[in-house]
Amino acid sequence: MTSHTHQTAPTRYADANGIRFAYRRFGKAGGVPLVFNMHFMGTMDHWDPAVTDGFAKDREVILFNNAGVSSSSGKVPGSFAEMGANAIAFVRALGLGQVDLLGFSIGGLVAQETALRAPDLVRRLVLVGTGPRSGESMDTGTPEGKAIFGATYADPDDLWLRVHFTPSEASQAKGRAFVERIRLRSESRDPAVTPEAALAQRAAIAKWGAKRENAWDYLKEIGQPALVVNGSNDVIIYTVNSFILQQHLPNAQLILYPDSAHGSLYQYPELFVRHVSTFLDQKQWA
């Protein structure tokens, strides 16, 4: 297994909760694996090999599709609490007692729910381009996000240039390099997320984002060391939501990158891997 990379790791399957979860697993085995939780409309093929292979040098990487997404069976449930329960079932089906979680965008919501529901299963959390329950503009979605997801694109991958990168020339150049990288895998690529699955994800986002009293109190229950990461100008889930996460989680570090958007991890993949590795390998935290 350790000889595999992002490009060559076969899609495998694990059964739990009546769902057949598709996953790929590669990298250096023996430590705590890092489990990747994907964004809205994303599959395993949307992860950047510069990120996943970057981590795989030092640790085991596990990509998976949650229930109802792409090559996994089942239906996308109506809430992130249920998606978290499915993620827990998947991790346990692999026989793992403890993992680190990386959650990107709505994958960060799944990661939070996973940590809340199975605190012993989660060692550390990396929350990228995400936010808290009732975060700013997370109920309705942002106007920028609506325009970006509502537009049509000559090439479907061009959507991600606008979702993940800023309009600056430097950021767009990094975006084009990213799009090239996610096209590199040629074997057994994941099917696209269905419109039904995307709609179900959107409904769950609206529920997560709904305004509540004392909405951020639940973050005090997530005691794991957490690293919150975002771009300076995320217009999909506003950057201020990352600041809110850091301020309300009991044990969180925040890193924001310059001239970057929702996909800051794809704009600065080497720096991101370095920062996250420093965080995951840190002996003492506070």
Added chain:
Amino acid sequence: MTSHTHQTAPTRYADANGIRFAYRRFGKAGGVPLVFNMHFMGTMDHWDPAVTDGFAKDREVILFNNAGVSSSSGKVPGSFAEMGANAIAFVRALGLGQVDLLGFSIGGLVAQETALRAPDLVRRLVLVGTGPRSGESMDTGTPEGKAIFGATYADPDDLWLRVHFTPSEASQAKGRAFVERIRLRSESRDPAVTPEAALAQRAAIAKWGAKRENAWDYLKEIGQPALVVNGSNDVIIYTVNSFILQQHLPNAQLILYPDSAHGSLYQYPELFVRHVSTFLDQKQWA
């Protein structure tokens, strides 16, 4: 010179602008030196040797007292623009063409003014526990800061336990270790900052913090790569000011640490040195 450390580096003097600047210089010569700009009421002896010697392994470190502070001659001027001009005169008096600047608290205001007035002199900026002109509660000072600086302490160093660390047991333990470290130097210690100098610093802070229209536009003129660092709960210069700096500087990264206050660099010295070194050594930035 490279054989010296924080504890053994002699206090030397450089003359410029009619001021005799006291400084200490040590570490690995040959690259771009890192010049440290100190906080309110601080002298060279208030820097943490875990930080300065941490950097000195890989780069040259220069500590100095600005005009009117401790072992330097002259008067503390009425504005940070003038303090920046003095810092520039000091750096040029050493014959240096380019430096990196680390500014802590009001040292961060001096560093910003230095970068604005002499952009070619400053390669990169590290801004710790600081804020922008007209930053939140920077005109009046925070109520917490007034209480902390207004109290009396059995041991004068106990002041710094409250300024730099949170009330948590873990943070206070780190604070006591820090206080031990800053007492280690036995040779030619700096005299305390005089009440007159502290009052002049305070007057300059009120002027810097005064509310202005479009107060943060000036940050767009600071094009250098910048790393903004703070604790999660800085009550001297509120943490949100670090977020504001990052959001308005054109090329800035932000790092916030958990359960930490104004002196986050002293609470996590190893991690801080590692993050800052990564930033300073980065080949490509954006």
